[in-house]
Structure formats: C-alpha cells, structure tokens
Amino acid sequence: MKQLSDDFAAHLNGQATTLANCWRLTRRDGVILGFTDHDQPLTIDGVTYAASTGLTASQVVSSADLSTGGGDVSGALASAAITEADIAAGRYDGATIDVFVFNWADTTQFLQVRSGLIGEVTRQDQAFVAEVRSLATALEQERGRIYQHLCDADFGDHRCGIDLTQPTMHGTGVVIAANSPTQVVASGLSGFVAGWFSRGLLTFTGGANPGSAVEVKLHTAAATGATLEFWQPAPNPILANDTFTVTAGCDKLIDTCAQRFNNAINFRGFPHIPGSDYLLSNPGLVAQPNDGTALVTS
Numbered sequence: 001m002k003q004l005s006d007d008f009a010a011h012l013n014g015q016a017t018t019l020a021n022c023w024r025l026t027r028r029d030g031v032i033l034g035f036t037d038h039d040q041p042l043t044i045d046g047v048t049y050a051a052s053t054g055l056t057a058s059q060v061v062s063s064a065d066l067s068t069g070g071g072d073v074s075g076a077l078a079s080a081a082i083t084e085a086d087i088a089a090g091r092y093d094g095a096t097i098d099v100f101v102f103n104w105a106d107t108t109q110f111l112q113v114r115s116g117l118i119g120e121v122t123r124q125d126q127a128f129v130a131e132v133r134s135l136a137t138a139l140e141q142e143r144g145r146i147y148q149h150l151c152d153a154d155f156g157d158h159r160c161g162i163d164l165t166q167p168t169m170h171g172t173g174v175v176i177a178a179n180s181p182t183q184v185v186a187s188g189l190s191g192f193v194a195g196w197f198s199r200g201l202l203t204f205t206g207g208a209n210p211g212s213a214v215e216v217k218l219h220t221a222a223a224t225g226a227t228l229e230f231w232q233p234a235p236n237p238i239l240a241n242d243t244f245t246v247t248a249g250c251d252k253l254i255d256t257c258a259q260r261f262n263n264a265i266n267f268r269g270f271p272h273i274p275g276s277d278y279l280l281s282n283p284g285l286v287a288q289p290n291d292g293t294a295l296v297t298s
Contacts, residue, residue, distance in 0.1 A: 008109035018105040022049045024098045025118075027091055033082070036102075044107045088235035089212050092118050097132055145268075149275070150252040153268040155199075161266040164247045171197070175207075175242040176225050181233035182217075189226040189246070195219055199249030202228065207242030209234045216249060 034049035173188035
C-alpha cells in the first residue's frame with residue numbers, strides 16, 4: 001500500500017485539488033527528461049518537467065500475479081527533448097520511466113504511482129509510441145547459462161578472452177559508396193579476408209552517425225573495396241567519406257573458435273550434446289521397451 005503524507009492526504013480530501021501528472025524518463029546514458037500534463041513547466045528536485053510537449057499516457061494495465069503489465073506513452077517528434085535521431089539510435093531502449101502525481105501548488109506533496117521500463121518504440125508520421133513494461137519484465141528474462149551447442153559468451157568479453165584491441169581484431173575504414181541503407185562499400189580493410197567482420201560490430205567515427213553502432217551481417221572482399229552489409233540501417237543516412245571502426249565477428253561455433261581464433265579453451269558452449277540430428281541418424285531405433293528388447297520400425 002502506498003503511503004501519503006498528512007499534508008497530501010488532506011489536500012486530496014479537500015473540495016478542490018491542484019494535481020498534475022509527471023513522467024520522469026531516465027535513459028541508459030544517464031540523461032534525465034521530465035514531462036507533465038500541467039499547463040506550466042514544473043521544476044522538482046532539479047528536474048524540469050516540460051509542459052504539453054512530451055508524453056501522453058494510455059490506460060495502464062496491471063495484474064494481481066507477476067505477469068508483465070504496462071501501457072503506452074506517445075508524443076510528437078517535434079518536441080525538442082525527444083528527437084527521431086535519438087529514438088533511431090536506440091537511446092531510449094531499456095530506459096526507466098517513473099510516474100508521479102504532484103500537487104503543482106506545493107511540489108513537496110506527491111505520490112509515485114508506478115515505475116516501468118521502455119520496451120518497443122515505434123515511429124510513424126512524425127510521432128512515436130513507446131511501450132511501457134512493468135518491472136515484472138525482469139522476471140521473464142533468462143538467467144544463468146543455457147545448455148546449447150553455440151558459445152554463450154559475447155565475443156571479446158572477459159569470458160571469451162579475445163582482445164578486440166589487437167590490430168588483427170579490428171580495422172578502420174572509409175565509406176566509398178552506400179549501395180543501400182544497409183550496405184556500403186569501404187576502403188581500408190584490404191588486409192582482412194572476406195568474412196572476417198561478419199557478425200562484427202561497426203561503429204561510426206565520422207559523418208552523420210558518430211558514436212552509433214550497427215551489427216555487420218556479411219563481409220565480402222573485392223579489388224574495388226570491402227562490402228559490409230548490416231542487419232539494420234544506421235540512424236541517419238550513410239554518405240561517402242564517413243569513417244568507422246569495425247571489429248571481427250564470431251559465429252559462436254567450436255570450429256570457428258578453435259581454427260580461426262585459437263581460443264577453444266575458452267569456448268562457452270556444449271558442442272558434444274546429442275541433438276535431434278543424432279536421433280535422426282538412427283531412424284530405425286525408436287524406443288526401448290521395458291522388457292529390454294529393442295522396438296524397431298524397419
């Protein structure tokens with residue numbers, strides 16, 4: 001049960017109230033934004049809640065069990081605080097949102113209604129809609145390790161052990177031409193074999209996307225330059241002469257780990273677990289009856 005201060009409780013029990021809804025949005029990069037449905041900005045604890053420019057909330061759904069609930073918030077991309085470039089760059093992915101009810105005449109009187117996480121963000125017609133997930137979302141996330149054939153370490157992390165700062169593990173390049181929003185031809189990578197950067201990470205250092213990163217889907221090499229295809233487009237258009245750095249990639253297979261990176265000792269998968277392919281390799285043997293005789297279909 002939420003507790004109210006005596007002053008705020010008295011205000012709510014009065015004949016007239018001066019209430020305003022406020023949303024405090026905290027991005028993962030530490031940027032804090034405030035929004036309110038009041039007709040004037042409110043400054044509370046050093047955070048300025050902009051009036052009538054940021055968010056509009058939908059109905060919030062909650063349940064008595066621990067299943068994920070939530071709602072939506074929407075707004076116009078014309079707001080100076082929320083830009084299309086920031087949304088496209090993923091700066092709001094996983095952001096936390098806190099919802100308050102304030103007495104705008106005395107901002108020491110307030111109630112925190114709920115907290116949540118920003119989920120999927122969609123954009124259309126110069127507006128956005130962000131899914132707000134309850135904190136119970138964390139209970140749906142996988143924890144611990146999973147028995148699987150593929151390595152479950154992130155390439156280059158402390159469990160993997162590969163040092164991506166080594167000259168052989170990363171390259172710098174310059175975009176020669178952008179064939180599409182998800183494919184570029186670049187110079188500067190001639191010293192690397194085709195496929196070396198497949199599943200790697202490309203980070204722009206110049207142009208319209210500085211600091212933004214995209215995952216490389218496929219890396220091919222030719223005399224005219226290296227072709228890099230991405231899983232998703234960059235936040236802003238890629239142009240010739242844009243600069244970037246790109247790290248090597250790994251397909252998480254034991255053969256790749258051993259032969260390409262000589263790192264099998266740190267492989268974090270279970271490549272010898274029998275799978276469906278093992279069962280299908282013996283299709284005649286279906287089951288073993290309790291009497292010890294084999295049940296054979298052919």
